[in-house]
Amino acid sequence: MGVTAAPRRRARSRVAAVAAVTAATATAAATGTAFGAWTTPAGGGSGTAAAGTLGTPPTVTATAQPGRAVRVTWTAVTPAPGGYRVERRRSNGDWEAAGPGCASPGAASATCTDAAVPPGQWFYRVAARQGAWLGTPAATTAPVAVNGAPANQAGEAADDGAGRHPTPSTPTPATTPVTAPVTTPGATPAPTATAPPEPTPPPSAPPS
Numbered sequence: 001m002g003v004t005a006a007p008r009r010r011a012r013s014r015v016a017a018v019a020a021v022t023a024a025t026a027t028a029a030a031t032g033t034a035f036g037a038w039t040t041p042a043g044g045g046s047g048t049a050a051a052g053t054l055g056t057p058p059t060v061t062a063t064a065q066p067g068r069a070v071r072v073t074w075t076a077v078t079p080a081p082g083g084y085r086v087e088r089r090r091s092n093g094d095w096e097a098a099g100p101g102c103a104s105p106g107a108a109s110a111t112c113t114d115a116a117v118p119p120g121q122w123f124y125r126v127a128a129r130q131g132a133w134l135g136t137p138a139a140t141t142a143p144v145a146v147n148g149a150p151a152n153q154a155g156e157a158a159d160d161g162a163g164r165h166p167t168p169s170t171p172t173p174a175t176t177p178v179t180a181p182v183t184t185p186g187a188t189p190a191p192t193a194t195a196p197p198e199p200t201p202p203p204s205a206p207p208s
Contacts, residue, residue, distance in 0.1 A: 054081050054128040054135030062124040062141040065113065070144050072102055073111040074126045080107045081128035081135065088114065088124050091143065098124070117146045 040047075055077030063071045072086055086102040087095045097103065102112035114124075121143045128135035 054130055056136045057126050057138040060126045060138045060141050062144045064144050064146060068117050068146055070114045070117050072124050076110050077128050082130040083107055085127050085129045085134055086112060088122050091121050119146050119148050121145050
């Protein structure tokens with residue numbers, strides 16, 4: 001009897017352990033907290049685990065660059081995450097992923113250039129990333145104004161920011177002023193031509 005009782009007690013303890021792990025996992029999932037699972041080899045074992053958090057970049061700046069680009073720079077977090085996520089939004093828009101130049105900066109990155117940004121006013125923010133998990137984003141940057149694109153090689157006028165391409169005006173050539181002749185002091189002026197005097201008619205003969 002004693003030989004058969006011991007396995008039953010071990011079986012109950014294993015069931016209790018599984019139930020405890022299941023309850024803990026369910027609680028973690030219900031609260032929205034990240035959770036994990038570990039397995040032990042046959043015969044049991046022990047181990048420890050600790051939860052951590054993804055840091056928030058202390059500072060983030062965004063600066064407009066030529067050619068409708070924005071350079072985003074941030075302070076790296078410690079410990080280093082798996083990478084970063086850079087997002088942007090308009091003044092009255094929703095957050096969206098930045099362009100290909102800032103799509104998925106690695107852990108060693110602290111800057112990226114968002115290229116071909118549509119004209120307008122933009123805000124940026126950066127968050128640490130670890131797999132599918134994201135940390136708390138940094139404070140939003142000051143607004144960055146992105147102007148229209150420069151003229152292309154075909155000579156097309158620059159975009160004025162509203163999708164229009166105004167026709168450049170042709171400058172009016174300057175008029176050359178006419179300078180009056182200047183007389184040098186002491187110089188003899190050129191003689192002025194005068195008309196000859198009209199001839200005097202002969203006196204009339206007295207009446208006879």
